[in-house]
Amino acid sequence: MAGAASWSFSENDFKQIQQHLQTFLRDSNARCALLVDRTGQLVATVGEAPQFDSAAFASLTAADFSANDQLAKMIGEHEFASLVHQGEKESMFLADVAKRVILVVLFDQRTTLGLVKLKGKGAVEHLNRVFEAMFKRVGTGPTASEKGLLEGAEDEIDKLFG
């Protein structure tokens, strides 16, 4: 097995995801939308390019969401499907997608939390469908193409490590 929670997605999946996120950004007037998988890896970014270290941001997002998941269970909730972090100028809205991915929306005073939440709900529904179809297609394990990606690449792997 390639890892405990391995998955991969094609360029076509990626295009669909980007389209949904672009529509969402246009409708909500948010600055930027990121998709982060639950293991802390950045899947996609759409909108204004973030000025911060996006790898660090993704790992913290996943940790934040996971910690809040556990807090929800402790108070008897199944989950917190979305979270809001509100700052003086910049704010974040986070929402679960298909139990595997987190949609992170960055927004400022050009819009309102209400609008982001409202339009976010629709975006999450679209993304849920894309990801569920993707997971159904590839299962939870590595796909055939993923399995074979590095087939015969032992030499290259050895070279990488000098």
Next chain:
Amino acid sequence: MINYASREINCKLVYYGPGLGGKTTNLEHIYGKVSPNTRGKMISLATETERTLFFDFLPVDLGTIRGFKTRFHLYTVPGQVYYNASRKLILKGVDGIVFVADSQIERMEANVESMQNLYDNMSEYGYDLTKLPFIIQYNKRDLPNAAPLRDLQASLNPGWPIEDGTHQKITPDPTHPGENLVEKVGNEWIGRAPYLEAVAVRGDGVFDTLKTVSKMVLKTLS
């Protein structure tokens, strides 16, 4: 995770082990030695006394294979028993594990407890530690009170039964001549995790550990 759109392979490595064993020190050494072009920012969520509270995180680019950029995300967990809830969260989606054991005789019990905790947390996620890339780093080998390797191996890496016939073949340990990773003991076939020695504060063994586990992770894709 393989991203065909951005042509990246991202893998998650977790450094696990008892408190004050040297997990964060491993990452700090890597951070200090790797060129800033190939690593990202190191994030440490620690208490005021520098004890890991949630995790440390360091992304490192290893190079390109088959046109795919391979990036490893290194995480440590908080070692203190008290922080199990947050420790468990970090294991989610792990691709490879380094168990950093503290070689000091006085820390033997803490090592064993942490190893048991690792098995328990992994199995709660439905992951099988014996089937994932997993290595043990015996750290602090320079200390006068370091336990003999033989004793550490007996306590922390005694071996797990191998029932699948296709894997029941003697597999020499490439880094320890005369020792085997898979062998028959009595009537039973057992497998052990590869191990390395280290003095993380000096950097000894730190990169060997990272290379060994990263290679194991990439080879699971081939």
